[in-house]
Amino acid sequence: MDLNLEKKNVLITGGSKGIGLEIAKRFVEEKANVSIVGRDIEYLNKAKELLGSITIYQSDITNSYERAGLIDKYLLDHEHIDILVNNAGGSNGSNILETPIEKFYEAFELNYFSVVDLSKQVIKSMKKQKSGSIINISSIYGRESGGKVTYNNSKAALISFTKALSSEVIQYGIRVNSIAPGSIIHETSVWEKLSKEKQLEIETFLDTQIPAKRFGTPEEIANVAVFLASEQASWIVGATINVDGGQSKMNF
Numbered sequence: 001m002d003l004n005l006e007k008k009n010v011l012i013t014g015g016s017k018g019i020g021l022e023i024a025k026r027f028v029e030e031k032a033n034v035s036i037v038g039r040d041i042e043y044l045n046k047a048k049e050l051l052g053s054i055t056i057y058q059s060d061i062t063n064s065y066e067r068a069g070l071i072d073k074y075l076l077d078h079e080h081i082d083i084l085v086n087n088a089g090g091s092n093g094s095n096i097l098e099t100p101i102e103k104f105y106e107a108f109e110l111n112y113f114s115v116v117d118l119s120k121q122v123i124k125s126m127k128k129q130k131s132g133s134i135i136n137i138s139s140i141y142g143r144e145s146g147g148k149v150t151y152n153n154s155k156a157a158l159i160s161f162t163k164a165l166s167s168e169v170i171q172y173g174i175r176v177n178s179i180a181p182g183s184i185i186h187e188t189s190v191w192e193k194l195s196k197e198k199q200l201e202i203e204t205f206l207d208t209q210i211p212a213k214r215f216g217t218p219e220e221i222a223n224v225a226v227f228l229a230s231e232q233a234s235w236i237v238g239a240t241i242n243v244d245g246g247q248s249k250m251n252f
Contacts, residue, residue, distance in 0.1 A: 001232065003030055003226055003227065003229075003230035003231075003232060004230060004231060005027065005030035005031065005032045005083075005226065005229060005230055006030065006031040006032065007031065007032065007033060008027075008030075008032045008033065008082040008083055008229070009032070009033045009035075009078050009080060009081050009082045009083070010024075010027045010032045010033065010034050010035065010081075010082065010083040010084075010085065010229070011035045011036075011037065011074055011081055011083070011084050011085070011122075012024050012027070012034070012035070012036045012037065012085040012087055013036075013037045013038075013061055013085065013086055013087050013088035013114070013118065014037070014038060014087040014088030014089065015035075015036025015037055015038060015047065015085075015087060016036055016038035016040065016043035016044045016046070016047045016056075017038075017043050017047070017186075017187075017188050018184075018186045018187075018188050018189060018218055019087060019137065019181065019184060019186070019218045019221050019222070020036065020038075020085070020087040020088070021036075021047055021050075021218070022186075022217075022218035022219055022221065022222040023085055023087060023218075023221065023222040023225045023226075024036050024047065024051060024054065025050075025051060025222065026219075026222040026223065026225065026226045027083075027226060027229075028051050028052070028053075028054065030226055032083070033055075033078065034051070034054045034055070035054060035055040035056070035057060035074060035077075035078070036054060036055075036056055036057070037056075037057045037058075037059050037061065037070060037088070038056070038057075038058065038059075038088075039058065039059070039060050040058075041058050044056040044057075044058060055077065055078075057070055057073065057074065061088055061110070061114040061118065062106070062109045062110050062114060064117060067114060067117050067118055067121070068117075068121070070118075071118065071121040071122060075125060080125050080126075080128075080129055081122050081125050081126065081132070082126075082129075082131070082132060082133065083132070083133045083134075083135070083229045084118065084119065084122045084132075084133075084134045084135070085134075085135045085137070085225060085229075086114070086115040086118060086119065086134070086135070086136045086137060087137045088110065088114065089110060089111045089137060089139075089155075090107075090110055090111070090151075091107070091147065091148050091150070091151040092106055092107055092148070092150055092151075093107065093148050093149065093150040093151075094148065095149065096149050099148075099149065099150060103150050104150050104153070106150075107150035107151060107153070107154045108150075108153075108154045108157070110154075111151070111154035111155060111157075111158060112154045112157045112158050112161070115136055115158060115161065116161060119134050119165065119176070122134070123169055123172075123174060126169075126172065126173075126174045127169075127172045127174070130172055130173040131173040131174065132172075132173065132174040132175070133174070133175050133176075133177075133228065133229045134165075134174065134175070134176045134177075135176075135177055135178070135179065135225055135228050135229060136158055136161075136162050136176070136177070136178040136179075137178070137179055137181065137221070137225075138155045138158045138159050138162070138178045138179065138180045138240060139151070139152075139155040139180055139181060140180045140181065140182050140242055140244050140247060140248040141155055142155030142156040142157075142158060142159045142180060142240075143156065143159060143180070143240075143248070143250055144248060144249055144250050155180075158178065159178055159180070159240050162176055162177065162178040162238060162240060163238045163240070166237050166238030167237075167238060170237050170238075175228075175233070175234070175236065175237050176237070176238060177228050177233075177236055177237070177238065177239045177240070177241070178239070178240040178241070179221060179224050179225060179228070179240070179241050179243055180240050180241065180242045180243065180244070180248075181216060181221050181243050181244065182210065182216055182242070182243065182244025182245055182247035182248065183210065183215050183216065183244070183247060184215060184216045184217065184218060184220075184221065185215035185216070185217065186217070186218050209247060210244075210245045210246065210247045211245060211246035211247070212245030212246055212247075213245075214245065215245075216243060216244065216245055220243055221243055224241060224243055228241070
């Protein structure tokens with residue numbers, strides 16, 4: 001299937017490792033003009049060495065000033081943006097009684113407000129060209145229990161934002177969608193660590209909690225991302241697509 005992504009300008013947050021790196025790799029394979037954002041210059045340089053002709057931006061997207069500077073710099077370098085992948089995210093805290101309120105603010109800044117802010121900035125550019133695609137990486141735990149309360153809440157907000165924003169900007173030719181991964185394993189994931197430290201528990205988890213009986217891979221998320229970014233997905237607007245091997249328990 002030809003996705004027609006050649007020469008499209010793509011910006012991926014959290015693109016230096018894990019799921020984000022694999023998404024970047026898939027866009028490179030489609031001959032898009034790929035730029036990635038990350039906090040750690042070492043990981044960014046490794047990604048550039050691996051992928052070749054990409055642009056790297058070192059930025060902390062939890063900082064509103066750095067976010068503004070990031071998009072200004074990107075548009076100065078590339079003139080316009082076709083695809084934004086809001087992949088950066090993370091988890092913190094514990095149960096509700098042991099989690100300081102500051103941890104909730106931190107989770108929302110990373111998983112939600114950074115997405116709102118970056119999306120708002122790129123929409124200004126996309127609106128002028130009357131086209132664009134924004135893809136938010138959420139989580140199955142944005143729609144059910146299972147993760148940490150800070151993570152679940154912020155990912156739920158992200159899924160809601162995806163739906164609300166999509167209906168607002170589709171009139172400008174901009175599509176907004178979300179991917180909700182289940183448990184994904186890669187070299188920097190917690191599942192990789194636990195698979196080595198608690199092998200029997202992980203085998204039980206896979207057998208009882210994931211019908212596919214295995215973890216997902218970053219490649220499986222990346223394949224959905226490039227599809228959603230393409231015109232092959234032109235009628236998909238405001239969707240949150242589970243990529244989870246049947247792990248989620250919700251009916252709808």
